[in-house]
Each structure stands twice: as structure tokens, then as C-alpha cells.
Amino acid sequence: MELTDRPALELSAMLERREISAVELMQATLDRIGVVNGTVNAVISLGDSDALLQAARAADDSPRAGWLHGIPMAVKDLANVAGYPTSFGSPAMPETPAKADDLMVGRLRAAGAVFIGKTNTPEFGLGSHTFNPVHGTTLNPYDLGRSAGGSSGGAAVALAARMLSVADGSDMMGSLRNPAGWANVYGMRPSWGRIPGEPQGEMFLHPLATTGPMARNPRDLAALLEVQAGPDPRQPFGLPRESYLDAIAADVKGRRIGWLADWGGAYEMEPGILELTESALRVFEELGAVVEPVSAPIEAAEIWDSWLGLRAFANAGRLDPLYQNPVTRDRLKPDAIWEIETGRALGATEIQRLSLIRSDWFRRAAALFDKYDALVLPSAQVWPFPADWERPHRINDTEMDTYHRWMEVVVPVSLIGLPCVNLPAGFGANGLPGGMQLFGRHGNDLGLLQLAEAYHQAIDWPGKNPPDLS
Numbered sequence: 001m002e003l004t005d006r007p008a009l010e011l012s013a014m015l016e017r018r019e020i021s022a023v024e025l026m027q028a029t030l031d032r033i034g035v036v037n038g039t040v041n042a043v044i045s046l047g048d049s050d051a052l053l054q055a056a057r058a059a060d061d062s063p064r065a066g067w068l069h070g071i072p073m074a075v076k077d078l079a080n081v082a083g084y085p086t087s088f089g090s091p092a093m094p095e096t097p098a099k100a101d102d103l104m105v106g107r108l109r110a111a112g113a114v115f116i117g118k119t120n121t122p123e124f125g126l127g128s129h130t131f132n133p134v135h136g137t138t139l140n141p142y143d144l145g146r147s148a149g150g151s152s153g154g155a156a157v158a159l160a161a162r163m164l165s166v167a168d169g170s171d172m173m174g175s176l177r178n179p180a181g182w183a184n185v186y187g188m189r190p191s192w193g194r195i196p197g198e199p200q201g202e203m204f205l206h207p208l209a210t211t212g213p214m215a216r217n218p219r220d221l222a223a224l225l226e227v228q229a230g231p232d233p234r235q236p237f238g239l240p241r242e243s244y245l246d247a248i249a250a251d252v253k254g255r256r257i258g259w260l261a262d263w264g265g266a267y268e269m270e271p272g273i274l275e276l277t278e279s280a281l282r283v284f285e286e287l288g289a290v291v292e293p294v295s296a297p298i299e300a301a302e303i304w305d306s307w308l309g310l311r312a313f314a315n316a317g318r319l320d321p322l323y324q325n326p327v328t329r330d331r332l333k334p335d336a337i338w339e340i341e342t343g344r345a346l347g348a349t350e351i352q353r354l355s356l357i358r359s360d361w362f363r364r365a366a367a368l369f370d371k372y373d374a375l376v377l378p379s380a381q382v383w384p385f386p387a388d389w390e391r392p393h394r395i396n397d398t399e400m401d402t403y404h405r406w407m408e409v410v411v412p413v414s415l416i417g418l419p420c421v422n423l424p425a426g427f428g429a430n431g432l433p434g435g436m437q438l439f440g441r442h443g444n445d446l447g448l449l450q451l452a453e454a455y456h457q458a459i460d461w462p463g464k465n466p467p468d469l470s
Contacts, residue, residue, distance in 0.1 A: 003028040005466075008071060008165035008220040015070045022070030026056035026114065029072040033116075033163050036469045039144065042157035043074050043164075044135045045084050046117040055114050067223060068166075069112025076155055076168055077118040077135075078125050079211070081105050084115065089123040089132030092322050092331035102198055104168065104211050104228050111227045119167060120154030124319065126335050128178045128380075128407050129391060130154055137387055140182060141467035142433055146384035149179035155214050156183035160467055166220050168228070172209035173311065174379070174410030180214060180422040181379035181435020184462055186221050186452065187214045190229065191239060191442050192417025199234035206314035207237070207417055216462040218452040221421070222248050225445070239443065250450040253288030257281070257438075257451075258372040261293065266300035267409050268395035270382045272428045277378045277436045280425035283458050284451070294375065297364045300408070306357035307411045308402070309346055313354075316343025335403045362416040362442075369441035374451055379422050379435035381409050413437060419445045421452045424461035433461075 003011065003025055014020045030049050037043050052072075059070040075081045078088055080098035087093050101109055109115070123132040130153025131137035138153045140146040141161045148157045152169030156179035159167055169176040171189040180187030195211050197203075213224035222244035231238025259281060262269050281291050316339065322328040323340045332340075346354075368375065385392050392406045393399065400406045413420045420439035427433050440448050 002162070004032045004162040004165070006165065007217055008215065009067070009223055011071060011165055012067045012069070016064060022056040022059040022114065023053055025070060026053055026072055029116065029163065036161045037163060039469060040139045040141050040148075040157050040161055041136055042120055042138050042148075042154040042161065043116070044077060044118050044120050044154065047084070047115070052114070052116055059112065059114055064112065066111030066227065068108060068227060071113055071165065072116045073108060073113040073167065074117045074119045074158060074164060075105055075115060076152055076170060077121050078151075078170055079105055079168070081115050081118065084118055087134045088125070089121050089134050090331065091133055092328040103196060103232060107227055108168070119152070119158055121151045123333050124336055125151035125170065125172065125175060126315070126333070126339065127151070127391060127403060128174060129389070130179070139387055140384050141469055142184065142431070143384065145387055146432065147182070147387050147389070149182040149380070149384065151175040151179075152187065152214065153179040156180050156185055156187065159183065159185045159214055159216055160462070161469055162466070165216070166224050167214045168211060168224070169214045170209060170211045171414070173404060173414055174407050176212050176214065177379045177410055177420060177422040177435065177437055178407060181425070182384045182433055184424045184433040184465060185214060185216050186218060186424065187422045188212045188221050188225065189413065189420045190225060190445050191419040193237040193239045194419070194445060195228045196232040196235045196238055199232055202317060203235055206317060208311060208314050208414060210417070218421070218449055218456050219245060219248060221452070222449050242446065244446050244449050247446060248449050248453045250454065252284070252451055252454040255289045255373040255451065256371065257284055257289055257291045258294035258368065258375045259291055260296070260375055260377050263300050263377070264296035266296060267381055268398045269378065270395060272430070273378050273381060273383070273434060276425050276428055276434045277376065280423065280436055281376060283455055287454050287458060294368070294372070297368055298361050302357050303361060303411055303415055304408060306354045306361075307415050309342075309350065309354040310358065310415070312339050312343035313346055313351060314343070315339035320344070338403070358415050361412070365416060365418065366441065373447055374438050374440045377409050377412070377437045379410070379437050381406055383428060383430060383432045383434065410437065413439045416442070418442055419448055421448045423452055423455055426461055427465065
């Protein structure tokens with residue numbers, strides 16, 4: 001087995017025992033990137049190889065900082081890494097290197113990660129298809145003519161293509177779930193508040209987005225979450241730090257899983273999507289879990305109404321400085337301008353109404369989790385689509401009325417900040433991968449990781465079906 005095929009925790013143990021050096025691992029990583037990245041375009045802003053080998057040599061010569069010590073990592077290009085530019089995939093942003101790490105990145109560095117570059121993302125992370133005018137399009141490693149999803153498409157593909165052993169992502173509207181499903185890897189959106197954002201700007205009104213871990217197995221997922229997570233005293237709503245890895249192996253017999261399917265027919269699904277998820281759910285039944293159908297607990301139209309406005313409200317808040325500047329406004333893509341203008345048009349009464357819908361859904365979900373340990377939906381409503389499309393304009397005979405409506409299936413989780421793990425669900429008759437969302441009560445991140453680990457031990461889709469990029 002090549003070094004780059006191995007899980008992150010296994011590499012960490014090999015480094016700790018001095019079976020390999022950080023320099024050897026860095027060289028293997030750079031060699032793998034050199035072979036496959038030109039094909040899929042997942043890793044961007046790659047550092048100078050001599051400097052990266054020197055950084056690895058320094059890791060070999062220094063005391064072990066944490067389990068990531070000597071592990072090469074590339075960070076999603078929405079977060080600042082000192083010494084690397086943060087483009088957000090937008091020509092409106094400066095090309096100068098960041099002067100300091102973001103909070104989450106600093107935690108990775110403190111645990112010993114060696115940063116080699118960034119991973120590609122759509123412009124400002126908007127849209128579930130990773131392309132932008134700065135770095136181009138990231139391609140699906142299972143079909144190079146198809147989308148890798150997004151916005152953590154670069155991270156998911158770098159994992160699937162064995163350029164990284166572990167990666168970070170972020171998720172507002174499925175950005176850790178859709179690309180993980182389409183790349184046959186794991187992506188976790190933790191409970192909102194589990195991983196703090198940046199201690200700057202407005203910190204109370206917009207609890208929709210979060211960062212999270214991505215990996216090829218749940219143990220690496222849990223280990224990275226332990227590094228990323230933990231409250232920041234400068235920010236509200238933080239959840240306490242927890243240990244996941246020590247408790248991840250668990251008997252899931254008797255646990256109850258609710259299958260929401262297409263939300264009572266509200267979500268259009270391409271042929272084969274529901275069947276793939278149902279097939280994956282049978283793995284849990286074989287493990288002794290109880291899987292049963294669940295009726296739609298709230299009208300999908302209500303959730304979408306709330307999401308559409310509150311998401312636009314949040315995006316208007318973060319992007320408004322670029323919109324106010326005539327120079328940068330002309331460089332924003334139309335989807336960003338639509339989000340900003342939609343959010344700016346909302347009045348206080350309307351925002352209150354939309355948040356009342358969100359609050360009602362949270363209460364209803366809490367009642368469901370009195371009965372179920374987890375609920376399940378597909379991770380996407382469509383299969384990976386042609387990479388030269390901007391987005392799907394219709395599903396079956398239904399027109400999509402916004403640029404992101406085709407990903408409506410992720411909204412129930414995002415709207416109320418629930419923890420959710422994308423599980424690789426296997427492959428359709430078309431040979432393309434898909435995923436399923438396993439989500440639970442706010443704060444029950446460990447329970448989901450336990451279910452994910454039991455599932456992985458039973459099926460291990462990433463190990464059984466790596467992409468062929470030879």
C-alpha cells in the first residue's frame with residue numbers, strides 16, 4: 001500500500017514510531033499531487049516543494065505537537081492560512097498572502113499539521129459546483145466530465161484522489177455533504193457551535209454555516225473534529241470540547257433510524273437516488289438497527305421559505321462591503337449579487353417571521369429525536385452533472401427556480417444547525433457515487449460518529465472503490 005493510500009491516524013502512528021519521516025510523507029504527497037492534480041484540479045496555491053520539504057524536516061526535528069504532527073494538509077480556500085493567499089475563488093479579492101491563520105487553522109497548526117496549499121471552492125462558497133474564474137473547475141475523480149459538487153469540492157476530491165489523508169471543509173447549504181457524497185468519502189457538518197468561526201464582526205444573527213472535518217473513514221473524521229472543536233471565550237453559543245475517538249466503536253444494535261426519503265414527495269429526485277440510499281440503509285438493518293419510514297414532519301415549502309430569506313440575509317451581511325464598492329461589485333458573480341440584494345430587501349418583521357419558522361422546525365425535530373437516534377435523507381437530489389454546466393436547471397420535469405434549489409434536500413439540517421455525517425452510499429447503475437445524510441439531535445455528534453463507524457466497518461466504500469486516475 002502506498003503511503004498516500006493510508007488513513008491519517010495510521011500515518012500519524014507511523015510518524016510517531018519513526019517508521020516513516022515527515023519528509024518521506026511530504027515527498028509522497030507531492031509526488032501524488034504531481035501525478036493526479038493536473039487531471040482533477042483540487043489542490044490550488046500549492047507551496048514551493050523545497051520549502052514544504054524543509055517544513056517537513058523541521059517537523060521531524062521538533063517535539064510532537066499533536067496527532068497531526070507532520071501530516072500534510074491543504075485548507076479550503078475560504079479560510080486564512082498564514083503565507084498563502086485566500087482568494088475565495090473571486091477576482092474581487094486581493095492576491096496577497098494571509099498574514100495570520102484563522103482560529104480553526106491555528107488549531108490544526110498547533111496540532112502539528114504542515115500546510116501545503118489550499119483546496120478549491122466555488123466563488124465565495126456559493127453553489128454546489130466547484131468552479132470559479134480564479135482557479136477553474138474541480139472535476140469528479142469518478143468521471144472527469146462531471147461535477148465534484150461543492151463548495152468543499154476541492155477537499156473531497158483531494159481525499160478521494162489520495163492527495164490528502166484528511167481535510168477541512170465548511171457547510172452552509174450542504175457544502176460538506178454533497179461533495180463528500182459525490183467523491184465517495186465522509187464529510188461531517190458538526191452541531192452548530194461545536195467549531196467556532198472567527199471572533200469578528202456580527203456573531204449572534206447568522207447561525208447557518210460551520211466548518212467541519214472530511215476524511216476517508218469515520219475515525220479520522222472524529223480525530224480531526226477533536227482538533228477543530230472547542231469553545232472560544234470571545235464567541236457566544238460554543239459547545240464544550242468532547243472526546244469522540246475513544247468512544248467511536250459501539251454496538252448500534254437497537255438504535256432507531258428514521259428514513260425521510262423525498263420528504264413526502266416534496267423533493268424531486270433523479271431516478272436511482274432513493275434506491276441507492278435505501279440499499280445503504282440495509283447495512284444498518286444488518287447491524288441490528290431499526291430502520292423505518294418517517295412522514296414529512298413539516299411542510300418543505302415552509303423550510304425553504306425560511307431558508308431562502310435567512311441565507312440571503314446572512315450572505316448580504318458578509319458580502320455587503322464588496323457590494324458597496326463599485327470596483328468589487330462588478331467582479332462579483334450574479335449569484336452573489338442576487339443573494340446580497342435579496343437579503344438587503346428584507347425588513348425586520350419578515351426576518352422575524354422567517355426565524356419563527358426555523359424555531360418551529362427545531363421544536364418538531366427535537367420531538368422526532370425523542371423517538372429516533374438519527375434521521376436519513378439523500379445527500380443530493382441529482383447525480384454528478386456535467387462539469388461544463390453552471391448548475392442543474394431542472395430535476396425530472398420540475399424547473400429549479402433558483403441557482404441552489406436543486407440542493408433543497410440539505411436544508412432541513414442546515415436551517416437549525418443539526419449535526420450530520422455524509423455516509424458514502426455506494427454507486428448507481430451509471431457508475432457514479434452518491435451519499436446519504438445521517439443527522440441527529442443538536443449536540444449528539446458522538447452518536448452519529450458511532451453509527452458512521454459501524455457502517456464503515458461493515459461496508460468501507462472508500463476502501464473498496466477508489467477512483468482510477470491512472
